[in-house]
Amino acid sequence: MSDIQKSVKYAISFKEQFTVRGMIIGAIGAVILTMSSMYVALKLGALPWPIIFVALVSMFCLKVLGNTNINEINVTHTAMSAGAMTAGGLAFTIPGIFILDKEADLSMAALFATVFGGVILGLIFTALIRKYFVVTKELPYPMGQAAAETLIVGDEGGQKSLTLFISLGIAAIFTVLRDWFAAIPATIMNSSLVGKGVYGGIWLSPMLIAVGYIIGPLFIGVWFLGAIIGDFGIVIGGTAWGWWDAGTASAIKSSLGIGLMVGTGVGIIVKGILPKAKEIFGPMFSKGAMSGSFINLRWAPIVMVILAFVFTIVCDMGIIASIITLLGVWLATSMSAQIVGQTGINPMEVFGIIVLLAAKAVSGLGHTEAFLVAAVVAIACGLSGDVMNDFKAGHLLKSDPKAQWIGECIGGIIGAFVSVGVFYVILTAYGPEAFGNPEMFIAPQAGAVAAMVGGIPHMTSFLIGLVAGCVLYCVNFPVMTLGLGVYLPFYLSATAFIGGALKFVVEKAAPDWDKKGTGLIIASGLLGGEAVIGVIIALIQAIQGMSAL
Template structure:
């Protein structure tokens, strides 16, 4: 009797899957770079990448669920590398250490940091996904899309239409044809009080709001209301006279100019304080889970030695991980030595980077498992790293060191890239665990994707910096990309080494953050569905109100969609299903607008003129026209999400 032949293994890490993954990763990294510098937020890209993969591989003759899973794994590195880079590396421009983004340095920081994130997350897979599984909502959603992927055509159509819409609106905006403004705003004085209200007209921010939902939307806009409708008016009415420099400069200023000046020099530092206390609280609350996760991961690796492991349980070999760790750390040690020129400092810097990297990859993975990669507070993790590194460097270099702030940012940048990639890796491994993928192949693919993205980060950053500017607006760069997290990192690092910071505002912000934590803990104890994550509130306090308003509106649309479908508020699976068309549409808006922003930068840089493709002023439809355009985009998003016939599976 003949034995039944073993089933042929399902293709996973194929050449076409690797190539498609790298292409998508690079595109999505560029898009998230623009979005992050513009709004301080990035979005997870696994689901759009999975839909595109299914459509493309179908055209090439079909693709297995595991092959599609490999594509979305590598492509999702685009958002994580972009987040790690834009949250930190622009701080080196803001500090004046660099005039342009240096290719080899950006590649070393982003590429090696991303690869370390992959390595550090490997021993955590078993504890967080297998033994004590966390929800990993985006990984679960991506797995459901992959399992239901027999007909990706409708999903591709939604992505394509939304991307075209987002691109067209961006083309018509202030940095492009100038048919519509970037914002609609108004301000006035009420006696001694100052009032300001405004909204950005970006479809991408509307898409971000839809993806993060109403809860986060309410929290971030509430943070901005605290800054702009409470703190700024109070400061203008009662404290401006005690600030001689600012009061003199605003003597003849209008309401809007005064509001922005007070926010930029004082009030936004409330957000800095809130983020500092929020980052430390995050670490404190995760202390037990972090230690148990690390212990169980190491124990699992020891138990696996010498045993036959199923294909679906095979991680990258521990000995190769340790070898790679040494291989990747040596260039970073040399990089730090080139910065500080002292081995007695560069070696401790490297040790801090390794320890903080492993600890914070664990924290990032745990948070991604709880709330998803899009809501993962990597910036809070990075602030904690920079603070700790600054304290150590302060003792090693002295408080008046001119290079201390730069060295702290260098450490934080590597840790930030590692934490972002590590959390994303575990999210992808959750999807792979559900569909039966091989872990080591996913881990290898994420490493390839992360390093591929690192290759293009410096050119994209230089293009955006030259076209729009990065940081505070200037006379020749009035529409500068705010880079809020990088500006925050630069402020914290500079403040630790003799910089002039409004420490009183930071202390008040820390108190506000502590109060928010207390409120959130009360809501948690009552098992309330609505929560107040402190880092989301801090982002709202720190960023301009106009950026938070469309995010709130997008979250409101998301809530209205749930009401229209009449789903059970406790049925998370149903919520994921009904939001899938809207999530794809929102992702398309974000990607289309971001890529158009990069394309518009090319003629601006080539000609040296910010109005290189601008139309005559007579064609500008003004703020009312811009609001109408945003309303149409919001209506379209709602219609796509509530159309019963839509089936993206």
């Protein structure tokens, strides 16, 4: 038994954990967090886990209402966080449709069927694999453990929640001044570097600095190393030495970054899934597996048949690709659970790429339909990673997994509606040309998916990155963030690096302050404040645009 479990003195009933007020708070939080997560994912190409943020918000709200308990708080924040990763799965894939073709047509019915289907599949498979990864194998799930510790410490008082909301307000005011009144510049660029094809400078963004702080100095350092390799090595160095021209340099940079990220997914399969395939998947075929879970899943096969029909007809995938998608989600959610449990990283779009490549290999998928396949998988994997973190926290705190799972259903379904709505708001406000634009919504993961669908610009570099990514992952190098750094514009990586450097300084100069989690709380507030205001500004602009028609 862990120290966290020893500190939980009692268990309480389902009705005391799963409450109406908790679900109302969770639902409202899910709406806000889904909106902000869509903005963050499109703008930065990174989506830090929201679990600490929502744990503190849930604790603050329920303590204000009074007569709460740690498990009610835990179930409430479980519902609140589900929409974030639903939004991430959408943002990391679907914008690629417009990156590839600015004139592409995507119906809301097809998009909603895709997002809703991914949510339902993610919920089904995480219910099946929870026991293996959380209870039997006892994977660490670092973010889940951090959430459990936060809730226990939070019982001591409400100062942390106050700090959170103050930092959120500061970031919100800064964003309004920068993006609405233009009183603060958005970026500071080095014109000489821009002339050489490198977006050299920094983005004045509390949100991105917060991302760097939350990710930490190790991973952000590797991310920045990737930026140096991509921009100063390949683009500036390669062209200066006469190895290639500027256009080729850009193709090599992006292809290498994509290859490293996809290679990470291959490494996960080779190292984490294939050697343990019987252990992971075997229990799902055992007698009574569907009914022996904490939730009765005898209805799940019927739902999957219905989803296959919906994917075939509404999303126009075709029956073969629809079946491949369902099987791919089954494999990919297990991959997601494994890597999140071990490292806290969830490369959901990479899993989507792997499955879309399999579907394209055996069927005549069109470009738009290929993106929908990737989106179903990415959304299911995003939700899977979030659910498994929450299940880990619940296991430590002795929460009822059924209460958590139902809360996750509520949050995930809300996230499906809100994420589709926000996507169309952004599309209406800024137009399809905004996606893939470094100055608007870079959406690098969606760009990687677009490259796989439309054709890798430099195949040799992609294959080098693929092999290197697989090998480096197998030797425990954080290669996913290296690939992200190679792919992203330098100014985003440089700003994130500032946050990672601040985290390093705090760890060394003020270790006691760092252990209390104050820096993490401030970072969560900065991230949430800018992201929410960014969505609100987009919403206002979309309304203004529609009014002018």
